[in-house]
Amino acid sequence: MEQTMATTSMAKTVMVPAQATKQTLKPKLRAEGIDMAFTRDGTSVPVLENVKLEVHEGEFVCLLGPSGCGKSTLLNVIAGFLSPTHGQVLIDGEAVRGPDPRRIFVFQERGVFPWLTVEGNIGFGLFKLSKKERAERIAHYITLVGLQGFEKAYPQELSGGMKQRLEVARALAVNPDMLFLDEPFGALDSITRLIMRRELLRIWEAERKTIIFVTHDIEEAVQLSDRVVVMSARPAKIQRVVEIDIAHPRDISSSRYLELRDGIFEQIGLAHKV
Amino acid sequence: MKLNVRLRPIGFVAALLVMWHVAAKHQATPILPGPLAVAEGIAELAQRGLLLKYIVASLFRVTWGFATAAILAIPLGLAIGWYRRSEMALNPLIQIFRPISPLAWIPISILWFGVGDLAAIFLIFLASFLPLTVTAMNAVAGIPPVTVRAGRNFGLSQPQLVYRVLYPAVAPQLIIGLRITLGIAWLVVVAAEMIAVNSGLGFLIVDARNAGNRYDLVVAGMVMIGVIGLLLDIGMRSMENVKSLRWGYSED
Amino acid sequence: MTLLGQPMKWERYFWPLFAAGVLLLLWHFSVRWSHTKIFPSPVDVVRGTAELIRKGVLLHYVVDSLRRVSAGYLGAAVLAIPAGLLLGWYPAAAAVVNPTIQMLRPISPIAWIPVSIIWFGVGDLAAIYLIFLASFFSILVASINGVRNVPSMYRRAGRNFGLSPAKLIARVVFPAALPQVIVGLRIALGIAWLVVVAAEMIAVDSGLGYLVIDSRNSGKRYDLVVAAMILIGLTGLALDTIFRRIEKLRSVRWGFRNES
Numbered sequence: 019m020e021q022t023m024a025t026t027s028m029a030k031t032v033m034v035p036a037q038a039t040k041q042t043l044k045p046k047l048r049a050e051g052i053d054m055a056f057t058r059d060g061t062s063v064p065v066l067e068n069v070k071l072e073v074h075e076g077e078f079v080c081l082l083g084p085s086g087c088g089k090s091t092l093l094n095v096i097a098g099f100l101s102p103t104h105g106q107v108l109i110d111g112e113a114v115r116g117p118d119p120r121r122i123f124v125f126q127e128r129g130v131f132p133w134l135t136v137e138g139n140i141g142f143g144l145f146k147l148s149k150k151e152r153a154e155r156i157a158h159y160i161t162l163v164g165l166q167g168f169e170k171a172y173p174q175e176l177s178g179g180m181k182q183r184l185e186v187a188r189a190l191a192v193n194p195d196m197l198f199l200d201e202p203f204g205a206l207d208s209i210t211r212l213i214m215r216r217e218l219l220r221i222w223e224a225e226r227k228t229i230i231f232v233t234h235d236i237e238e239a240v241q242l243s244d245r246v247v248v249m250s251a252r253p254a255k256i257q258r259v260v261e262i263d264i265a266h267p268r269d270i271s272s273s274r275y276l277e278l279r280d281g282i283f284e285q286i287g288l289a290h291k292v
Numbered sequence: 293m294k295l296n297v298r299l300r301p302i303g304f305v306a307a308l309l310v311m312w313h314v315a316a317k318h319q320a321t322p323i324l325p326g327p328l329a330v331a332e333g334i335a336e337l338a339q340r341g342l343l344l345k346y347i348v349a350s351l352f353r354v355t356w357g358f359a360t361a362a363i364l365a366i367p368l369g370l371a372i373g374w375y376r377r378s379e380m381a382l383n384p385l386i387q388i389f390r391p392i393s394p395l396a397w398i399p400i401s402i403l404w405f406g407v408g409d410l411a412a413i414f415l416i417f418l419a420s421f422l423p424l425t426v427t428a429m430n431a432v433a434g435i436p437p438v439t440v441r442a443g444r445n446f447g448l449s450q451p452q453l454v455y456r457v458l459y460p461a462v463a464p465q466l467i468i469g470l471r472i473t474l475g476i477a478w479l480v481v482v483a484a485e486m487i488a489v490n491s492g493l494g495f496l497i498v499d500a501r502n503a504g505n506r507y508d509l510v511v512a513g514m515v516m517i518g519v520i521g522l523l524l525d526i527g528m529r530s531m532e533n534v535k536s537l538r539w540g541y542s543e544d
Numbered sequence: 545m546t547l548l549g550q551p552m553k554w555e556r557y558f559w560p561l562f563a564a565g566v567l568l569l570l571w572h573f574s575v576r577w578s579h580t581k582i583f584p585s586p587v588d589v590v591r592g593t594a595e596l597i598r599k600g601v602l603l604h605y606v607v608d609s610l611r612r613v614s615a616g617y618l619g620a621a622v623l624a625i626p627a628g629l630l631l632g633w634y635p636a637a638a639a640v641v642n643p644t645i646q647m648l649r650p651i652s653p654i655a656w657i658p659v660s661i662i663w664f665g666v667g668d669l670a671a672i673y674l675i676f677l678a679s680f681f682s683i684l685v686a687s688i689n690g691v692r693n694v695p696s697m698y699r700r701a702g703r704n705f706g707l708s709p710a711k712l713i714a715r716v717v718f719p720a721a722l723p724q725v726i727v728g729l730r731i732a733l734g735i736a737w738l739v740v741v742a743a744e745m746i747a748v749d750s751g752l753g754y755l756v757i758d759s760r761n762s763g764k765r766y767d768l769v770v771a772a773m774i775l776i777g778l779t780g781l782a783l784d785t786i787f788r789r790i791e792k793l794r795s796v797r798w799g800f801r802n803e804s
Contacts, residue, residue: 099441119447129442132539133460142456143446174539192446297636301643308644323662381559385567391734391780393741396753396773399760403582472731475650476738482652483742494654501658514655521650 046071046109046196046228047096054091055106064253065091066102071247071256078222078229080239080246082282086256089232090200096230097123097198109196119143121196122189126205129185130173136160137169139184143192151269163217179210183217190221196228203238215242219266236286240279241268248285258285324510330515333508336509342496346513350481350492353409357416358477365421366466369428370458379429386422386429392479394419398487412484412492419480420473427469463539464532471528478521495516506536584767589774592767600753605772606779609740609751612668613783616675624680625725627686627715632721645681653678653739657746671743672752678739678749679732686728690721698719730787737780752776 024220054066064287065088073079081089094100096107098116107114109121118122122143140159144152160166163183173181182202189197199218203211203273219242221230239246244258260282309327325333337343351483372378394415401418405411435458443457485494493513502510532538568586575585584592596602603713631638653674664670694717702716744753759768 097445099444115442117445117447119445121447122439122443125442128436128438131439131457131460133463133536135536145448145452162525172539204475283404297639300640302638305644305647324659366654377555377559377661381563382557384560385563387783387784388774390777391737391784392777393738393780395738395742395745396756396776398745399756399766399769400773403766412720476735478650479652479654479738483654486654486657487745494652497655497658505659507567507662507731510658514651514659517655518647518649518651521652522646525650 019040044111046075047071047073047230048108049092049096049105050108051105052092052095052102052107054088054100054102056094062096066095067253067255069105069254069256073228073230076226077226077245078231078243079232080243081232081249082236082239082246083234083249083254084251084286085234087249087251089234089249092249092254093123093198093200093230093232095244097121099123101204120190120194121198122192122194123198123200124185125200126182126202130181130188132173134166135170135172136176136184139173140188140191142188149271155191159191162190162221163187177210179206179214182210182214184204186218186221190225190227194227196230199229199231201234203233204233204235218242223266237270238278240269240282241277246282248282260285323505323507325511329508330511333506333512334515335510337496337509341517346491346493346496347516350485350494351520352482353412353484353489353492354416354474354477357413357481358420358474360413361417361420361473362424362470365424366428369425370432370454370462372425373429373432374458379433383429386426390422390426395483395487398484402488407488407490409489411488412481415484415488416477416481420477423473423476424469427466427473428462431465432458432470434465435461460536464537467528467531467537471532473524473526475521478517478524482517489542493520582764582766584770588767589770592765592771593774596755596768596771602775603722604635605750605752605755606775609744609753609776610779612671612743612748612751613675613733613736613740615771616672617679617733619672620676620732621683621729624683625687628684628725629691629718629721631684632688632691633713633717635692645684649681649685653735654742657743659718661747666747666749669738670747674739674743674747675736682732682735683725683728686731687721687725690724690728691717693724694720726787726791730784730791733783733787734780737776737783741776752779 049069049071049160052066052069053064055062055064058062069092081092083089091100095102096114098107098114098118098121122275125131132140134142137156137160140156141152147155156169160169163186165180165183165187168176168180173184182205186202203214206214215238218229221227231239231242240262243262246262248257248260249255250257260278262278264272264278268275313326313328316324316329334343337346357538397415397418398411401411401414405414417420439457439461440453443453448456481492482494482497485492486498489495493516496516497510497513500506500513564590572585575583593602596605631641632696656677657670657672660670660673664673698720699712702712707715740751741753741756744751745757748754749758752775755772756769756776759765759772
């Protein structure tokens with residue numbers, strides 16, 4: 019199964035080079051002048067200030083910023099869970115008015131439903147399919163994320179990494195065209211995190227979803243994405259957008275990688291020295 | 293050694309029974325029965341067919357009052373918890389009504405329903421209704437926002453969201469609430485039967501005392517109330533072991 | 545969580561008053577339209593309450609009920625908390641006593657009424673004993689479980705700092721178990737308040753429970769019955785509010801996130 023997925027993805031990349039798509043297509047997502055403020059104890063606290071962002075079809079974009087800077091808020095606005103104070107988000111030219119099953123949000127592993135088994139979680143969004151189709155789809159994604167043998171297990175019997183893979187599988191199973199991931203690997207140990215990154219890239223290359231990925235980990239952002247959107251601390255503004263022009267699989271000791279990575283470290287105000 | 297450890301609790305109970313027996317023998321005025329007299333009392337009740345009749349009568353009242361309350365209170369509490377404004381409106385009223393002991397309603401329930409089963413069932417209903425409403429309200433308020441967002445993300449309609457996310461998310465807490473409330477309902481049925489009806493285990497206790505100071509039957513009634521209360525509690529607890537619910541009880 | 549947006553500040557006061565108003569109007573008009581001679585309207589109840597205040601029994605009865613509850617409840621807490629801590633600490637002892645506790649606990653305290661009358665006569669002591677019984681087992685079981693659920697990490701950390709067993713219980717186990725103990729205390733207080741009303745209906749001749757039964761039996765004064773019910777509700781609410789205050793204390797609060 020994995021073999022065939024990999025070959026089709028390669029065929030796809032050869033036929034439609036990523037660079038070409040970006041210039042010719044309209045943006046998949048456009049955020050226009052997003053302002054967001056929360057009221058706390060009667061005073062208004064600005065969280066997002068005049069955020070403008072475009073994401074193209076099939077692109078992998080990282081939102082990078084310090085913890086608590088508001089990048090999660092931005093992702094929640096994009097996903098339609100929060101409505102901005104000013105501005106709007108357009109996806110395929112349509113204003114976002116609420117969450118939509120075409121765009122699935124992956125929370126940290128907390129988003130899996132504890133009362134459902136692995137199968138139940140993956141099948142959660144597939145209620146419109148026939149029983150047979152649903153079973154096939156579930157089996158496919160269980161294999162894809164390597165949870166065979168755990169079909170009947172409940173989330174509390176799984177490790178953090180398995181829960182995370184389960185949540186990604188649940189999202190992919192409904193075949194969305196966008197994925198929003200909110201620091202999805204933050205709670206994992208460093209080995210599992212590396213494996214999960216590779217898995218995510220593999221899935222992205224195979225299925226060509228548009229991905230917006232929130233992280234505070236600079237290395238993670240540079241390893242994964244086509245573009246890194248560097249955000250400032252509260253209220254969050256877009257500081258800079260860094261194009262990562264290295265082909266996958268990326269050599270993380272290449273001079274270009276280190277140059278890009280250190281550029282971002284400097285941007286954030288940390289020289290990369292220990 | 294292992295057997296020894298197992299026997300200790302039994303030994304403790306036996307010691308208590310012996311102490312009770314000796315104390316009953318040596319009391320100044322022989323009013324309170326010893327354990328043997330109580331056992332004979334239970335046997336006598338069983339022979340006269342009263343034991344089963346009274347147990348069934350008490351359970352019948354508890355079942356009706358408790359089940360009706362659960363069927364009405366849980367959806368109501370979920371709805372109130374879900375809509376902020378309804379919680380604002382009703383919570384203060386609920387908080388005032390809740391501490392009114394259901395037993396204080398006895399005169400009114402007799403006025404409305406007469407002396408009989410309905411009055412007692414109404415009291416059980418009152419004893420269960422508000423605690424269950426509050427449990428459901430709090431359970432909804434305690435659902436992590438992430439869970440609700442994840443559910444909405446998959447394009448569920450409002451009824452689907454209630455049935456597939458809201459309800460399973462609150463189920464573990466609801467079951468704890470149901471168990472505690474059933475305990476209170478059992479307490480209230482005893483009180484209600486002492487005052488408002490002519491059958492049941494509560495009535496047995498009051499009747500045995502008033503009609504001839506049959507304290508062996510009074511204590512027999514107490515024992516039966518304890519045993520059935522225990523069985524109800526065990527029954528409710530076994531629900532907490534259901535696999536799809538167990539995630540909600542990380543504590544013990 | 546809400547689908548209708550954040551409520552405004554004025555709504556905080558508007559909706560409760562609105563709901564209370566609707567309820568009072570419903571009550572008033574259902575009494576009027578049903579032409580009942582027995583069931584009181586809200587106005588009758590206010591008049592009844594005023595009458596109780598004039599006669600001086602209102603405060604007297606409230607104080608009587610509160611006195612019984614506090615005596616029985618505090619007595620239970622003073623005995624049950626240390627006993628629970630010890631039994632939680634020595635699981636072997638708990639295993640011996642547990643079946644007995646489990647058998648005695650579900651006996652409704654109300655079922656003890658005849659026995660408590662024999663032992664203590666008709667009067668305060670009988671009622672206090674019933675409240676004691678009603679509170680004792682809830683608090684005991686909550687304390688035992690509270691200690692059992694203290695993560696062994698805490699005990700080890702405490703021992704690591706060289707605490708003696710007595711100090712370990714006082715400085716680590718008790719504070720760690722406190723949130724669960726307090727949940728037990730609050731459930732017990734609710735049950736105690738329920739039982740005092742029952743006890744006063746049967747075993748004594750003062751207090752709010754007595755007021756309910758007496759108003760009915762001597763002349764079907766249902767206005768006083770309802771007045772007494774409202775007083776029972778308000779006093780119970782006051783007790784619960786005090787309890788919530790205690791739960792909000794900083795040193796206790798760590799254990800409550802999703803608790804009601």
